[in-house]
Amino acid sequence: xxxxxxxxxxxxxxxxxxxxxxxxxxxxxxxxxxxxxxxxxxxxxxxxxxxxxxxxxxxxxxxxxxxxxxxxxxxxxxxxxxxxxxxxxxxxxxxxxxxxxxxxxxxxxxxxxxxxxxxxxxxxxxxxxxxxxxxxxxxxxxxxxxxxxxxxxxxxxxxxxxxxxxxxxxxxxxxxxxxxxxxxxxxxxxxxxxxxxxxxxxxxxxxxxxxxxxxxxxxxxxxxxxxxxxxxxxxxxxxxxxxxxxxxxxxxxxxxxxxxxxxxxxxxxx
Amino acid sequence: xxxxxxxxxxxxxxxxxxxxxxxxxxxxxxxxxxxxxxxxxxxxxxxxxxxxxxxxxxxxxxxxxxxxxxxxxxxxxxxxxxxxxxxxxxxxxxxxxxxxxxxxxxxxxxxxxxxxxxxxxxxxxxxxxxxxxxxxxxxxxxxxxxxxxxxxxxxxxxxxxxxxxxxxxxxxxxxxxxxxxxxxxxxxxxxxxxxxxxxxxxxxxxxxxxxxxxxxxxxxxxxxxxxxxxxxxxxxxxxxxxxxxxxxxxxxxxxxxxxxxxxxxxxxxxxxxxxxxxxxxxxxxxxxxxxxxxxxxxxxxxxxxxxxxxxxxxxxxxxxxxxxxxxxxxxxxx
Numbered sequence: 001x002x003x004x005x006x007x008x009x010x011x012x013x014x015x016x017x018x019x020x021x022x023x024x025x026x027x028x029x030x031x032x033x034x035x036x037x038x039x040x041x042x043x044x045x046x047x048x049x050x051x052x053x054x055x056x057x058x059x060x061x062x063x064x065x066x067x068x069x070x071x072x073x074x075x076x077x078x079x080x081x082x083x084x085x086x087x088x089x090x091x092x093x094x095x096x097x098x099x100x101x102x103x104x105x106x107x108x109x110x111x112x113x114x115x116x117x118x119x120x121x122x123x124x125x126x127x128x129x130x131x132x133x134x135x136x137x138x139x140x141x142x143x144x145x146x147x148x149x150x151x152x153x154x155x156x157x158x159x160x161x162x163x164x165x166x167x168x169x170x171x172x173x174x175x176x177x178x179x180x181x182x183x184x185x186x187x188x189x190x191x192x193x194x195x196x197x198x199x200x201x202x203x204x205x206x207x208x209x210x211x212x213x214x215x216x217x218x219x220x221x222x223x224x225x226x227x228x229x230x231x232x233x234x235x236x237x238x239x240x241x242x243x244x245x246x247x248x249x250x251x252x253x254x255x256x257x258x259x260x261x262x263x264x265x266x267x268x269x270x
Numbered sequence: 271x272x273x274x275x276x277x278x279x280x281x282x283x284x285x286x287x288x289x290x291x292x293x294x295x296x297x298x299x300x301x302x303x304x305x306x307x308x309x310x311x312x313x314x315x316x317x318x319x320x321x322x323x324x325x326x327x328x329x330x331x332x333x334x335x336x337x338x339x340x341x342x343x344x345x346x347x348x349x350x351x352x353x354x355x356x357x358x359x360x361x362x363x364x365x366x367x368x369x370x371x372x373x374x375x376x377x378x379x380x381x382x383x384x385x386x387x388x389x390x391x392x393x394x395x396x397x398x399x400x401x402x403x404x405x406x407x408x409x410x411x412x413x414x415x416x417x418x419x420x421x422x423x424x425x426x427x428x429x430x431x432x433x434x435x436x437x438x439x440x441x442x443x444x445x446x447x448x449x450x451x452x453x454x455x456x457x458x459x460x461x462x463x464x465x466x467x468x469x470x471x472x473x474x475x476x477x478x479x480x481x482x483x484x485x486x487x488x489x490x491x492x493x494x495x496x497x498x499x500x501x502x503x504x505x506x507x508x509x510x511x512x513x514x515x516x517x518x519x520x521x522x523x524x525x526x527x528x529x530x531x532x533x534x535x536x537x538x539x540x541x542x543x544x545x546x547x548x549x550x551x552x553x554x555x556x557x558x559x560x561x562x563x564x565x566x567x568x569x570x571x572x573x574x575x576x577x578x579x580x581x582x583x584x585x586x587x588x589x590x591x592x593x594x595x596x597x598x599x600x601x602x603x604x
Contacts, residue, residue, distance in 0.1 A: 089274075089300050101300065101308045103373075104274060105322055112298050147315040198315060200552075230548075231558035267560045269468065269506040 001188055002056045002069045003039040004049060004142075006134050009170070010073050011041050013178040017185065029055055036192075042134065046093070046117060049134035053141040065199045068150035068191040069142040072184065074158035074176055076122050076131040080111065082163050085180040086130060087187075088115035088153040093136035095119060100139045103149045106190040110183060115153060125161040150195055154187065156180055207239050214246040215255045228259050235266035272417070274324035276300045276308045276375070281329045286380035290327060297325075304328075309356070309373045317550045319374035320361055325417075330354075330379035334388045338404060341599040344458070344497065344531040346402035346435060350392065354379050354420055355409035360441060361474035363556055364502050367408065369543025376409075378418055386427050393434045403428075406439025406460070413442040421447045425454055432456050439499060443477045443485035453493035458530045460497030461486050463520065465512035468504050472556060479516070483523045490528035500586075501535030501598060503578050505559055505570055514585050521589040532590060534582050535598035538569040 005011040008030065014020070020032035020039055029052045030041040038059065042052030053069065060067045080086060089112040091100040104112065114129040116122075117136035125131075135153045142151045156176045159165045177184070200208075208229055217225055232242050245262050249255040272290075275297045281287050282301070291299065302308050305328035335350045343349040356377040357367055368374075379385070389403055405411045405424070415421055421438060425448075428436045432455065438448075439460040448459065464472070466479045477485075490496050498520055506512065521529075537556075539547075541563055548557045562571045569575060579597065586595055 089298065090302075099302070099307055101276065101302065103314060103319055103324070103375075104298075105318055112300075114300075143311075143313050146313075147318070148311070148313055149315050149318045194318060198317060230552040234553045234555045234558040263558075267558060269471065269504060269555050269559060 001037045001192055002060055002067055003037065004042055004053050004056060004069065004071045004134075004138050005039060006042050006044050006049065006073050007173060008041050009173040010177050011039055012174045013181050014039060014072070014184070017181055027055075028052075031056075031059075045133050046095075046119070046137035050137035050141045053138050057142065057145050066146055066150055066195050068152070068188075068195050069138075069146050070151075070188065070191065071135055071138040071142075071153045072177065073132060073134065073155055074173060075115065075155035076125060076159045076165060077113070077129070077157040078125045078131075078160070079128040080113065080130075080157045080160065082157050082160060083176060083179060084111060084157045085183055086111040086113040086115075086155055086157070088113065088130065088135060088155070090114040091117065091135050091139050091153060093117040096136060096140075098136075098140065100136070100143065100148075102139070102152050105149050105194060106152075106187060108183075108187055108190065110154065110187065115155065121165055123165055125164070130155055130157070147198070150191055152187070152191065154184065204233065207243075210243055211246055214243060215249070215252040217252045221252050221256060224256055225259070228256065228263060231263050231267070232259070235263065237263065237266060272297050272325045273322065274298050274300065275327060276302050276305070276324060277327040278302060278305055278329060281327060281380055284327075284329075284380050286382070287327050290325070302326075305377055309371070309375060309377055312372050314372045315550075316368050316371065316374045323357065324375045326375050326377045327380050328377055329381045330384065334385045335392055335403070338407075339598075341597070342404075343402060344437070344533055344596050346400055348392075348396055348399055348401035349404065350401065351404040351407040352385055352389070353408035354382060354385055354405070355414065355418060357408070358410045359413040360410060360476045362441075362476065363472040363474070363547075363551065363554055364504065364537055364539075366539050366543050368550060369539065369546040376414065376417075382420075382423050386424070389427075389434065390431065393431045396433075398433065400433050400435060402435045402437060404437045404439065406437070410440050410442055411438040412440040412444055412447070415442070415444055415447050425451060425457070428456060429454055437497065439497075441473065441476045441482060443481050445485050445489055448489055448494060449492060453495070458495045458497040459486070459489055460499050460531075462499040462501060463516060464500075464502075464504055465506075465516045467508075467512055468506055472504070479519070483519060486520075487523045490524050494528070495530040496524055496528050497530050498532040499535075500582060501533060502537035503534060503582055504537055504556070505574055505578055509578060510581055510585075513582055517582075517585050517589060529590065529594060531594050531596055532586055533596040533598055534579060534586075536570060536575045536579055538567045541566055541568050544568040 015032050023031040032039040040052045040056045042048045087110045122131035159168050245258045246255040272294050279301045305326045335352050338349045338351050436457040441462050560571050
């Protein structure tokens with residue numbers, strides 16, 4: 001799971017709850033990690049958010065395992081009360097024509113709301129929608145690499161018509177997020193579960209690695225090998241038998257041919 | 271249960287849209303400018319969305335009636351299909367929709383009246399030539415009837431066009447809408463089947479073969495003309511025994527006069543769609559079969575395809591006259 005959060009104060013409750021450790025070294029963004037989570041503090045605004053999301057994508061291993069991406073922060077809102085958590089079901093920007101509709105598959109009680117990303121802090125609460133400064137570019141960047149169901153934006157209302165931005169006390173930022181932490185962590189777990197449904201299991205990945213190391217395969221041959229390994233899995237052919245057949249040959253080409261021959265008799269629906 | 275309804279702002283006031291809003295008051299309603307903003311973007315997971323698809327209400331502004339491939343008819347000389355709905359309640363692993371669409375959400379075009387007006391126009395243009403209109407290409411015609419009201423709306427419409435035939439293609443047993451109305455002389459209710467063992471493996475969420483036969487028999491006894499669609503034919507172990515048993519079950523369930531037609535089509539899919547679906551379900555046995563690429567499609571190797579079709583033809587011709595048997599040849603993809 002990857003978190004992209006604009007402010008350190010917004011991130012702090014998650015860092016504490018998930019016991020994330022700061023990654024040392026010269027990094028473009030403050031980054032915190034544990035074994036399963038990565039949190040990047042982006043700074044305010046669309047450019048910072050896009051940069052941090054790209055940085056986070058580069059550090060995750062999205063090819064093997066589709067990690068969810070979650071943008072969390074505070075936002076203004078035209079109708080919801082201060083402290084209310086909402087999930088964005090429509091994200092648009094005053095600067096871009098593209099509109100995003102994050103598919104909502106997680107069964108959650110979180111309120112849904114449209115969200116407009118603005119260049120400057122919004123002081124006009126005319127419509128029933130949220131206002132932030134990062135979500136659109138976050139979504140643009142993350143959804144290029146991660147399936148959209150796993151890219152979500154949740155915000156806690158910090159200001160509205162009755163408690164406008166000018167009266168906002170920045171010291172309560174952490175508190176706003178912290179109060180909603182149980183719900184946020186519930187969503188995190190649900191998104192991780194969703195990601196697992198479309199991820200290869202660890203055994204499959206380990207088997208694939210072993211097979212790839214059995215010969216020196218070119219890129220094209222690797223593609224073919226992965227396809228044959230999937231076929232072998234679909235017929236439950238013993239892994240040891242597969243690896244042995246690959247290792248017995250003198251070349252990658254011969255290994256692929258041997259594997260194809262091994263699978264051939266199985267190729268019929270049971 | 272529909273939890274999310276996306277709707278094009280342009281059809282917010284359409285009576286059918288308003289009816290959906292009334293029926294699903296708790297659904298989250300999300301406006302969009304055009305359904306393609308939600309439905310078309312790449313980078314969506316058809317597999318994940320299939321767990322809980324949303325409903326998208328839209329207007330079909332483009333062409334609504336399309337010609338079907340030349341070899342896909344069941345006796346008519348003028349054949350067309352139309353899609354009031356994109357995507358299906360069921361989750362058949364061999365279905366091309368998974369590869370064709372980026373999203374598993376249901377898109378319902380609410381402007382039935384425009385579809386009907388185009389069909390009427392086609393009917394008038396063709397004069398005395400009987401024409402066929404196939405409704406189940408991009409969806410199951412009946413499975414979501416309680417949601418869409420498609421048959422309830424189109425059956426009375428086709429009753430006024432005796433020279434135009436309607437094919438209602440389905441795997442559904444939700445046939446109450448047909449049971450409640452007089453059979454339509456110019457309609458065929460076409461049920462798709464694979465043998466039970468294959469259905470259980472590949473046709474997820476689809477009613478059992480037995481319950482479909484029961485529903486089909488009921489409609490036949492009420493006077494509806496029935497079509498049998500053995501498409502796709504799936505290569506499997508015990509092929510001859512399984513298909514022979516299926517055909518026996520189907521034919522004995524139907525009064526001979528009810529059977530309008532039987533069509534056969536081997537498993538085939540445009541290569542691009544196949545590759546997309548294979549990524550969704552990499553360990554699916556169906557996609558690891560004896561397949562090859564030919565004419566832009568992925569299909570069974572020629573010798574297997576030929577043998578399996580020939581077997582099905584022979585088995586069927588022991589039950590039905592050859593005039594009722596049709597073969598759907600794969601379309602070359604260029």
